[in-house]
Structure formats: C-alpha cells, structure tokens
Amino acid sequence: MRQRILITGASSGLGWGMAREFAARGHDLALCARRSDRLDALRQELEVENPAVRVAIHPLDVCDHDAVFAVFRTFREQLGGIDRVIVNAGMGKGQPLGTGYFHANRQTAETNFVAALxxxxxxxxxxREQNHGHLVAVSSISAMRGMPRNLTTYAATKAGLAALAEGVRVELRNTPIRVTTVFPGFIRSEINEKAEKTPFMIDAETGCRLLVRAIDREKETASVPAWPWAPIGWLLRNLPLPLAARLM
Structure with a gap:
C-alpha cells in the first residue's frame, strides 16, 4: 500500500478531490499549493473526517523550483518517507497563438511543463534514494493530438508531460519505481467551471473517485473515465487530421 502520498495543486479542483478520496481510504497525505488558506481548510476537514490520517501541508508555488525541492524534502522528513507523488498542479490559461497573449501561453507552459519537470x-x-515509489503525472485527454485555439498551448504542455513520464517509465522499468500517466477527460473543476455544454462532463466527486481508483491500479496509462475517453483518445491519435479535427 502506498501509505504516504504527496499531491501538488491540492488547494482546489482535482487535487482537493483526490486528497479527500485518499484520506477516506486511510492514506497519510502531504498537500501543497499556492493558497495556504485553502490548504488549512482542507486539512481541518480531513482531520475531522479521518482522525487516524496524518495530513501535512505546505504552501508552494511550483514555479519556484528551489522551493519544490525544499518542500518535497520537508514532507519526506515529516512523514518518514514518501510512497507516491502526484504531479497535479497546473493551469488552463491559453489563447490562440499570435493574438497578443504570449504572457498567458508562456505562463501555462512554464506551470504545466517546466514546473512539472x-x-x-x-x-x-x-x-531513487528510497529505491521505491510511485510517480503519477496528471496529463489530459487533450494530449492525444495537437489542439486548436485556446487549447493549443495547454494540449502541447500535457503532451510534453506525458512524454516526460514515458521516458522515465522506460528508464526505470526494471526497478521498484513505478510511473503512471492519467489522462482525465472532462471533469468539472475550477479550470473549466465556465465551460458550458461540454460533452461527457462528469462531476468532480465522481471524477476524483475514478482518478484515485486508476492511480491505485498503477497501470502505465489510464484514461479517466475509461468510457468514452479511451476510444476517443484512440481516435484522436489515429484518425487523419481532417477527421480528428471534427472531435476537437
């Protein structure tokens, strides 16, 4: 059992939801995010609902790379080790390229890829020091193909994240370190709360429960939920571009 789980971006959205699911399953948690007030509230909630679970929190902007290393090491000391790290922190800003929003696209790229690195x-x-662990990358179904308009940069960063995870997986395939990439479909969260009439959207509670279930299976990759996103992902990857564009 991966008892001690570190989740980045835990103050809202999928990170918040996964923390609640893992706590309910009896896992000790190391939670970090930029908004310390939200982390405080989450810890209080989890400790009331799951008194046997240890919950460590620390404010963290993942774009402060030195702080990432410092916070992860602090959590390791507090919990006596880390068994699983879920690289979840990210953002969904983005505009069509060439329309004057380089700052937004750059921020998305730096947060979703460089900070993930x-x-x-x-x-x-x-x-590597422990000689065991489970690394989880939260990518996106949009990583399956280059996406147009506001999704172009976001999809590219999530594809890069998936490729990064796959490279590590290949390198460590004969070791006790496991690497999983999850590809969420449309799960209602702060990143897409303004989206309307989005097909196949599921609520956050259901989505996070399915994410945790997929992560616990420790498969190499998982689309969440599997239906309809596994077949849609296959179509996006394999259809000729004019046909794939109809799904975007």
Whole structure:
C-alpha cells in the first residue's frame, strides 16, 4: 500500500478531490499549493473526517523550483518517507497563438511543463534514494493530438508531460519505481467551471473517485473515465487530421 502520498495543486479542483478520496481510504497525505488558506481548510476537514490520517501541508508555488525541492524534502522528513507523488498542479490559461497573449501561453507552459519537470526531479530524487515509489503525472485527454485555439498551448504542455513520464517509465522499468500517466477527460473543476455544454462532463466527486481508483491500479496509462475517453483518445491519435479535427 502506498501509505504516504504527496499531491501538488491540492488547494482546489482535482487535487482537493483526490486528497479527500485518499484520506477516506486511510492514506497519510502531504498537500501543497499556492493558497495556504485553502490548504488549512482542507486539512481541518480531513482531520475531522479521518482522525487516524496524518495530513501535512505546505504552501508552494511550483514555479519556484528551489522551493519544490525544499518542500518535497520537508514532507519526506515529516512523514518518514514518501510512497507516491502526484504531479497535479497546473493551469488552463491559453489563447490562440499570435493574438497578443504570449504572457498567458508562456505562463501555462512554464506551470504545466517546466514546473512539472521540477516536481519529477524532486520526486525521483526521493524515490531513487528510497529505491521505491510511485510517480503519477496528471496529463489530459487533450494530449492525444495537437489542439486548436485556446487549447493549443495547454494540449502541447500535457503532451510534453506525458512524454516526460514515458521516458522515465522506460528508464526505470526494471526497478521498484513505478510511473503512471492519467489522462482525465472532462471533469468539472475550477479550470473549466465556465465551460458550458461540454460533452461527457462528469462531476468532480465522481471524477476524483475514478482518478484515485486508476492511480491505485498503477497501470502505465489510464484514461479517466475509461468510457468514452479511451476510444476517443484512440481516435484522436489515429484518425487523419481532417477527421480528428471534427472531435476537437
């Protein structure tokens, strides 16, 4: 059992929901995010509902790369080790390229990929020393193909994250360190709360329960929920671009 779980971006959305699910299953948690007030509230909630669970929190902006290493090491000391790290922190800003919003696209790229690289480095430093661990990358179904308009940069960063995880998985395939990439479909959260008439959208509670179930299985990759996103993902990857574009 991966008892001690570190989740980044835990103050809202999927991170918040996964923390609640893992706590209910009896896992000790290391939770970090930029909004310390939200982390405080989450810890209080989890400790009331799950008094046997240890919950450590620490404010963290994942774009402060030195802080990523420091916070991960602090959590390891507080909990006596880390068994699983879920690289979840991210953002969904983005505009069509060439329309004057480079700042937003750059921020998305730096948060979703460069900061994820720092989290990978910090997690694997711990896992290599322990000689065990489970690294989880939260990608997106949009990573399956280049996406147009506001999703272009976001999808590219999530594809890069998936490729990063796969490279580590290949390298560590014969070791006690496991690497999982999850590809969530449309799960209602702060990142998409303004989206309307989105097909196949599921509520956050259901989505986080399915994410935790997929993560606990420790498969190499998982689309969440599997239906309809596994077949949609296959179509996005394999259809000729004019046909795939109809799904975007």
């Amino acid at each position: 720092a989290q990978f480095e910090a997690a694997l430093e711990i896992f």
